[in-house]
Each structure stands twice: as C-alpha cells, then as structure tokens.
Amino acid sequence: MEKIYESLKYLSDMELENFKKILQKALWSKGFRLVLRNQDETLERLKLAEVMEQLFDRQSLQVTMDILEEMKRPDLQKKLFDSSSASERQPFEHPERGEHVEQKDSSEWTRVEPTITDVDEAPIYSFQSAAGQFECNVSGLRWVCEDKLCFKYQFCSWEGHMERMKTIGYRSAGPLINITVITGKIKEVYLPHWICIDDIPNLLESFSVLHINDSGDVLEKVSEVTATHVRLTDPVFSPLAAVISSIFRVKVTCNVLIYYQPHMPFLKLHVYLILHDPALQQSVHKEESSIGYEMIKKPRPDKYLRMQQGFTLKAAIETAKVQPKKLTLRYDSQDPNFYEVFIENPTRDFDLTLLCADSKKKEAKLHPVWTCEIRRDDHPKSGLVEAAASSGGATCLSSPNSKIFQTPKTRILPELRGEIDP
Known part of the structure; x- marks a missing residue:
C-alpha cells in the first residue's frame, strides 16, 4: 500500500482522476465497480492505495504499473518497479464473474x-x-x-x-x-x-x-x-x-420481535417488524434490555413481506389497545418504530396477528400474514400471572407502587398484642 501511495502522490489532480477512470474500467472488466467518496487530496490517494491493496492484495502493484503504463508515466512505473520484488509483480487474473452454476444441495x-x-x-x-x-x-x-x-x-x-x-x-x-x-x-x-x-x-x-x-x-x-x-x-x-x-419493489424475509415489561400489574408489549437483519435485531435487543424489557421468542413470518407496505397488528383480547394503527416496513430505519400493545387484565391466552392490505387495490380488505399465540407463561413476570405464581393462586396483582393491588398486612388481634415480643 505504501508503494502504491508513493506513486499516486506524484500524480496531479487531473492525472489522479484519469487513474481512477482507468482503474474503474479495469475493475468492471473483472467484475467490480468502485464508488469513491470525496476526501482531501492526501487522504484520497492514501485511501485509494488502501482499497487497491484490499481488492488485489499482492497483485495490486502490477495493476498500478499497468495503469501508469496506459497513462504514459514510465517514470512512476520505474519507481514502482524498482521498489517491488519480482515475486510481487504478478499479472492480475481473476476467475470469470457472472457464471451461474447449479446450487449445492443443502445436505x-x-x-x-x-x-x-x-x-x-x-x-x-x-x-x-x-x-x-x-x-x-x-x-x-x-x-x-x-x-x-x-x-x-x-x-x-x-x-x-x-x-x-x-x-x-x-x-x-x-x-x-x-x-x-x-x-x-x-x-x-x-x-x-x-x-x-x-x-x-x-x-x-x-x-x-x-x-x-x-x-x-x-x-x-x-x-x-x-x-x-x-x-x-x-x-x-x-x-x-x-x-x-433499487428499481425493484421487493418482498423480503422478516422478523417479528416481541418484548414485555415485567413486574407490572398489566401486560405491555413492544412488537417490532424488521428485516431479517441480525445486526438490527441485536441493536433492538440491546435497547429493550436497557430499559428492563424481556423478550418473548416466537417464530418469524413464514411468508415474504413487501417492502414499503403498511401493516396492522391486532390482539385478540377485548381489553387490548394497540398503537400506532399502522406501521410501514422500511429499508432505511436503523431505529425502527414498534407497536405498543397494552392489556389491562391479561387473564387468558390470546393471538397476535399481523395484517396487510393489497396495495394495488384502493379499498382492499386486510388479510393476515403472520399470527402467534401469546400464552400466560410467555410473560411470567407481569400482571396476574406473576401475582398468581407468588401467592399460590391468589388474584392480587403485583405492582409494588399501587396500594390497590398490595397484599394487606397481617392483622394482630388486640388481646394478643401484649404477648408479642417487640
């Protein structure tokens, strides 16, 4: 990389642009397209040398000399030739790109x-x-x-x-x-x-x-x-x-991520619809964990879903409140929005269903694309479920901040009070 940079720094700005054009042509013939970002004069040459080294490894020296030859800069060719060993000067050959071969069987x-x-x-x-x-x-x-x-x-x-x-x-x-x-x-x-x-x-x-x-x-x-x-x-x-x-409006595989808030007398869910992107999933998990939410793991949608499509989430229980009413599946959100599902008294199991409408029809009916059952043991630290578990079946709720839902203290009979050791 240092040897390539030593050659590039002697090129004028106009010669550098010519160098990049020839490089682009050579790259595309081998199956690559280079899109450079603007840098200051010194940094641009250094980063260009770095990219060439990453792409061509030891053959990058020969590629550089070939371009300098086409630019009619024998002086820089000689400088680069003298600084490099014969073992480093190998013709650039890359396997042909664009072949389509039969996929290996999954087994x-x-x-x-x-x-x-x-x-x-x-x-x-x-x-x-x-x-x-x-x-x-x-x-x-x-x-x-x-x-x-x-x-x-x-x-x-x-x-x-x-x-x-x-x-x-x-x-x-x-x-x-x-x-x-x-x-x-x-x-x-x-x-x-x-x-x-x-x-x-x-x-x-x-x-x-x-x-x-x-x-x-x-x-x-x-x-x-x-x-x-x-x-x-x-x-x-x-x-x-x-x-x-980007000319295609594609369908993609997605994940539905579900998190609940523990230690509350109600059930509150955060439900995300995102691309099947592990980095984004890790980011969401880190954010939700940092505010005390815990994950409910469910299977992801088996169907491909259309990008830029609007989706609605329904919870099949009478007391459920879901907002917002609709979310759009987007490419560019690394801070994705989510549905908030609030259920005051989750006394039974219920289904969550994701629905979408056919965007080609103005008043198309919503049709389900994914559903899952949320069982009471999926959120063992919230609402009636946690309270029942801790009290052996009692129906008192577990919020430590609500007097209404606190378990009453043991009452001491007046006639026994004097016999109790303080």
Whole structure:
C-alpha cells in the first residue's frame, strides 16, 4: 500500500482522476465497480492505495504499473518497479464473474456452531474448520475451503450506508458482515440474503456484493444467486453484503420481535417488524434490555413481506389497545418504530396477528400474514400471572407502587398484642 501511495502522490489532480477512470474500467472488466467518496487530496490517494491493496492484495502493484503504463508515466512505473520484488509483480487474473452454476444441495453443507465472544456488545463469531463445505447455524453464512481454516465475523449496522447506496441505485439485500480470515483461505463464500427472487429478472445483473471501505464502496458481480444466498469465488474481505438494484419493489424475509415489561400489574408489549437483519435485531435487543424489557421468542413470518407496505397488528383480547394503527416496513430505519400493545387484565391466552392490505387495490380488505399465540407463561413476570405464581393462586396483582393491588398486612388481634415480643 505504501508503494502504491508513493506513486499516486506524484500524480496531479487531473492525472489522479484519469487513474481512477482507468482503474474503474479495469475493475468492471473483472467484475467490480468502485464508488469513491470525496476526501482531501492526501487522504484520497492514501485511501485509494488502501482499497487497491484490499481488492488485489499482492497483485495490486502490477495493476498500478499497468495503469501508469496506459497513462504514459514510465517514470512512476520505474519507481514502482524498482521498489517491488519480482515475486510481487504478478499479472492480475481473476476467475470469470457472472457464471451461474447449479446450487449445492443443502445436505452437502455441514452445519457448525460458532464460538461466540463479546456477547453483551457486538458478538464475534469464530470458526476453525478443516477442508469442506460449511454453514454457520447462527447466520446461514456458508463457505468452502480446501485446507484448514480459521476466521471470525461480526454483523455490522447498515446505519449511514443505506442512504449512500440509494444514491447509486442499490438497496441492502442481506446482512452486512465483517469477515476476517486469520489462517487459511476461503475458496468460496455464500452470503445470506433476504430477498424473494421469484419476481426478479436477470438475477446475476440485479444482485451485487457491496464492499465498504473508508475511501469508497466497491460493487462486485456475483457468481451465483440462489433463493437464500449469493456466491463469490476467491473472495476478498471487508465489511460486505448482498445488495440489489433499487428499481425493484421487493418482498423480503422478516422478523417479528416481541418484548414485555415485567413486574407490572398489566401486560405491555413492544412488537417490532424488521428485516431479517441480525445486526438490527441485536441493536433492538440491546435497547429493550436497557430499559428492563424481556423478550418473548416466537417464530418469524413464514411468508415474504413487501417492502414499503403498511401493516396492522391486532390482539385478540377485548381489553387490548394497540398503537400506532399502522406501521410501514422500511429499508432505511436503523431505529425502527414498534407497536405498543397494552392489556389491562391479561387473564387468558390470546393471538397476535399481523395484517396487510393489497396495495394495488384502493379499498382492499386486510388479510393476515403472520399470527402467534401469546400464552400466560410467555410473560411470567407481569400482571396476574406473576401475582398468581407468588401467592399460590391468589388474584392480587403485583405492582409494588399501587396500594390497590398490595397484599394487606397481617392483622394482630388486640388481646394478643401484649404477648408479642417487640
């Protein structure tokens, strides 16, 4: 990287723009598109050198010399040539992008459990594997390796990136994952995505993989798109994720997250409808836990749901109050809104149902897309459930702040008061 930077800093601003144009052309012919962000003069050259090193590794020196040759700067070519060893000057060759091959059968993948550290913050998932084809049973991330491999990854927030993707015509299509290979090499990586591909034409042209770097974003063509993954061969790693052209109004896989407030004489739920994004789920869980809410784990919707669609939540119990009346499923919210469900006396089990209307019809009827049963043992620390458990079946409620619901103190008979040791 330092050697490339030494060459770039001798280029004028006009020559640097020409260098970037030639680089863009070379990248796209190999399956990449580079979108640089504005930097100050020195930082722009340094970050460009960093991106090239990340993309091409040792071959980045040869790529730089090839571009300088096209720019007719033999002086800088010679400077770079003299500073680099012969072993570092290798022609840039990359496997052809855009091929579509038959997906491996799910039985061919060995599901493995990661080692998880920093659980309370942003968890780090680590693996050690021999040669083979593996799938992480946390994220669905898949990889192929031909020898021993050690790597780790974290989920990253899309915050700050989604708006930038929108300006270049793309939307997030999967979780943003930062993968770091410690030893060995990943031959193929299959990144999970949350898009329903049934209505998407030209899959290979519609999907890309986004690499996020400090100085810019790199869009890489994918080798294959399946119902659940996009494939890269001989991948390079940085924070990366599947993205899709924003011309499509897509359907996606979603999570419904339910939290309740314990130690109250009523039942209060926070219900979130979000993309199937582990980083966003971790963020929501951290926020809810910080204010004392506890999670009620339920299956997520089995159907794909339409982005930008309005959804209504209903609770099948007479005393339930739900607000707001409707929420819209959005791409760009990293601080998602939620339904608040308030039930004064949750004396029985009830269903929560998510409904939506067909947006193509002006007065379409709402139809259910997901339902779950909330049982009394799902929220053991709230309302009548906690009170009954603590009093052996009594119906007094458990709010420590309400005189109405407090258990009366034991009454001492006057004739016995004098016999009691104070």
